[in-house]
Amino acid sequence: MHTLKLLSSFLKVNIQMSLAYRADTVVNILLNLMWLGWELLSLNIIFSNTSTLGGWGLGELIALLGVFRLVNTLMIALIWPNTEKFNQSIRDGSMDYTILQPVNSMFLVTFSRITVWRIWDLVLAVILIVVGINMAGDIITPFSLLTFILLTVTGMIIIYSLWIILIAMTFWFTKFDNNVTILQALLDSGRYPATVYPAWLRIIVTFIIPIAVATTIPLQALRGDLASGQILLFIAISVVGFWTATNIWKMGLKRYSGASS
Numbered sequence: 590m591h592t593l594k595l596l597s598s599f600l601k602v603n604i605q606m607s608l609a610y611r612a613d614t615v616v617n618i619l620l621n622l623m624w625l626g627w628e629l630l631s632l633n634i635i636f637s638n639t640s641t642l643g644g645w646g647l648g649e650l651i652a653l654l655g656v657f658r659l660v661n662t663l664m665i666a667l668i669w670p671n672t673e674k675f676n677q678s679i680r681d682g683s684m685d686y687t688i689l690q691p692v693n694s695m696f697l698v699t700f701s702r703i704t705v706w707r708i709w710d711l712v713l714a715v716i717l718i719v720v721g722i723n724m725a726g727d728i729i730t731p732f733s734l735l736t737f738i739l740l741t742v743t744g745m746i747i748i749y750s751l752w753i754i755l756i757a758m759t760f761w762f763t764k765f766d767n768n769v770t771i772l773q774a775l776l777d778s779g780r781y782p783a784t785v786y787p788a789w790l791r792i793i794v795t796f797i798i799p800i801a802v803a804t805t806i807p808l809q810a811l812r813g814d815l816a817s818g819q820i821l822l823f824i825a826i827s828v829v830g831f832w833t834a835t836n837i838w839k840m841g842l843k844r845y846s847g848a849s850s
Contacts, residue, residue, distance in 0.1 A: 595692060599700045618709055625713060628654060643784035650782075652721025653808055656741065657779050659714035660803045662707050663745050664769075664776065668752050670702035672769045679759045684845060695753065695838050727812050736820055737811040743827035744803030748776065750827070750834035751798070757834075760841030779804030799826055 632654070636647045645653070675698050678684040687697050722729065755772055775798055783791050783801040794801045802823050809815050 595696075596700060599703060600705065604705050617706060621710065621713070625658075643782045645782045645784070646725055648721045648724025648726070649808065649812070650721070651724060652718045652811075653782060653804060654780070655714045655717030655719075655721060656744075656807055657804050658710060658717065659741065660745055660748055660779065661776065662710040662714065663748060664752075664773065665710070666704045666707035667699060667702075668749075668769060668772070670704055671698055671700075672752075672756060674702060675756055676759055679845070680763055688842065688845070694842065695835070698756075699749075722811065725812075729811065730813070733811050733813050736815070737807050740802075740807040740810050740820065740823060743824050744807055746827040747799050747830050748772075748803050750830035751775075753834035754837050757837045757841040760844045775800055776803075782808075796826070799823075799830070802826055 629651070632647065632650055635642060636650075640646070642650060675684075678687065687694050690697060751772055752769065755769065778786075778794050779800045783794055783805040786794065791801070795806075806815070806823055810820060
C-alpha cells in the first residue's frame, strides 16, 4: 500500500507538471501523430514492392509497429526522463537523498519522473495492434491473447532490466552519459520481425541482447507460432534479466561513495 501511495503521489506531481505546459503537450501529441504517419508511409512503400517481409504481411507489420510503440513508450515515459536526472545525481552527490529514503532506491529512480501525456502513445499502440491483426486475418484465441499480454509484459521487463544495467554502469563510470542512447539504438532493431535478420544476428537480438523478446515474440505468440516450451523460455529470460539487473544495481549502490567523499 505504501508503494502504491507513493506511485500515486508521483503521478499527481507529474500530471500537474504536464498541465503547466499544455501547449507543449499538444505540440508533442501532434508531432507523435506525424511520426506515426511517416512510419505507416514507410511500411506502405516497402509493401508496394513486396507482399511479405521475412514471412510477415503488411497487417502483421502494422501490429508489430504497435507492439514496438508500446514498448518504446516505456522508454520515453519513464527511462528517458529519469536517466539524465540519475546521471546528474551520481556526479553531484544528490543520489544520497534517494538512498536515504525508506523506499527501494531503484523504484524511486524509475518513477520520480513520468511523462504522463505519453498515455496517448499507449492508445495509439493498442489501435495499431488491433487494426494490424484484423488486416492480417489471424484467428485470435483466448490463450493466444493471454500469452501475448504476458509476453508483452515480460518484454517490457527485459527492456527495463537492460536500462537498469546500463545506468548502473554510472556507479563505475561517472561520465557514462550515452547509456540510454545505446539502449535506444538496440531497441530500434525491434521495429522489424527478427526473421528479416541473418541467423547470427537473430540469435543476438533474441537471446544475447533480447530485444526481439520485447517486440517480435509477443506477436508470434498471438499468431500461435510458439510452443509452450518457448513461451516458458522467454518468461525465464525476463526473470533472469530482472534478477541480474537488481543485483548489478545493488553492487553499484555499494560502490557509490556519496557527496561527502
